[in-house]
Amino acid sequence: MKLLEIKCTQREKVGKKESKKLRKQGNVPCVLYGGDEIIHFLASENDFRHLIYTPNVYLLQLDIEGKVYNAILQAIQFHPVTDSILHMDFFQVFDDKPVSIYIPVQLNGVPEGVKHGGKLALEARRLRARALTGDLPDVLQVDVSRIGLGKSIKVEELEFANIQLLDSPNTVIASVKLTRAARGVLPEDEEAEGAEAEGEEAGTGEQEDKGEEGDTQE
Numbered sequence: 001m002k003l004l005e006i007k008c009t010q011r012e013k014v015g016k017k018e019s020k021k022l023r024k025q026g027n028v029p030c031v032l033y034g035g036d037e038i039i040h041f042l043a044s045e046n047d048f049r050h051l052i053y054t055p056n057v058y059l060l061q062l063d064i065e066g067k068v069y070n071a072i073l074q075a076i077q078f079h080p081v082t083d084s085i086l087h088m089d090f091f092q093v094f095d096d097k098p099v100s101i102y103i104p105v106q107l108n109g110v111p112e113g114v115k116h117g118g119k120l121a122l123e124a125r126r127l128r129a130r131a132l133t134g135d136l137p138d139v140l141q142v143d144v145s146r147i148g149l150g151k152s153i154k155v156e157e158l159e160f161a162n163i164q165l166l167d168s169p170n171t172v173i174a175s176v177k178l179t180r181a182a183r184g185v186l187p188e189d190e191e192a193e194g195a196e197a198e199g200e201e202a203g204t205g206e207q208e209d210k211g212e213e214g215d216t217q218e
Contacts, residue, residue, distance in 0.1 A: 001136045004058040006047050010065050011040040019087070028085045032062065032069060034092035039064065045085050052076065052085070055104050055125075059133055062090065070094070070133070072101055093133055100166060101136065102126040105173060109145030113176030118149045124173050127155065128166040135162040147176045 011018075011029065019029040022042050032039040041064050051058055051073065062069045075089040093099045104126050114120050127140055140160065147153055156169035 001059045001133065002056055002138055003061060004051060005061040005063060005068075006043055006051075008041045008043040008062050008064045011042055014040050023084070023086065028088055030088045030090060032064075032071060032090045032092055033074070034071075035069065039069075048085060048088070056138065057101065057103055059093070059136070060090065072099060095133060098130050098132055099136070100128060100130045103129050103137065104139045106139040106141050107144045107174055108141055109143050111144045111147040111176050113147055113149035113151060116149055117179055118176040119179050120144065120147075121175050121177055122173075123152070123175055124167070124171055127171075127173070129160075129163050130166055131163040137163075142173055144174050147174065149176055150178050151176055 008030070011022075014029075022029050026045055027042045028045050028048060030041050030043060032041065041062070051060070058073075060071045060073070062071050069092050071090040071092050073088065074091040077086040077088070078084065079086055091099075105122065105124060107120070107122060111118065111120055129136065129140070137160075140158075142153065142158065144153060152172045152175035154169065154173060155165050155167050155171045158165060158173070
């Protein structure tokens with residue numbers, strides 16, 4: 001997993017008034033949980049842009065006045081109008097304890113169904129995985145080459161070394177939709193089966209995840 005180091009400053013004062021003052025100065029009030037004590041700190045909002053506005057997932061090295069803590073982003077609060085960052089929560093992680101975190105999905109291969117006129121659809125852009133930090137990849141590679149017309153691949157069909165997927169086994173990762181052109185080459189029984197499968201899988205895609213990291217270490 002990619003590493004991102006962020007220089008931080010420990011906060012001497014906390015509270016709404018102080019937090020408002022920090023934001024006006026271009027800083028973000030933050031909290032680090034999971035260690036021996038809760039640490040309140042701040043960092044420049046600009047330093048978080050590579051963390052927030054990217055599909056990548058990072059293991060963070062928070063340098064709080066010379067002391068480095070390994071952490072993951074747990075939660076983030078945005079301003080409802082300006083979309084600026086109001087507050088961030090981080091969770092300290094350790095090499096010998098598994099962590100739960102969302103990891104992007106990357107599809108590999110050309111599905112059989114696409115070769116026959118279907119359309120590939122990515123239904124779950126990220127999956128929640130649990131593993132030691134050293135075993136966490138940048139992305140979860142999913143082979144879709146065997147997906148046929150009207151078919152899909154689900155969480156229960158995936159397996160990764162030293163990684164446990166926490167999403168429902170029936171969660172659809174990717175599917176091949178039936179197009180008008182594809183329906184013309186399918187036998188009637190297969191076409192009906194494909195249409196039925198699409199109906200069952202409708203609405204099982206990943207929900208919008210902005211601001212709901214919810215990552216933890218166990």
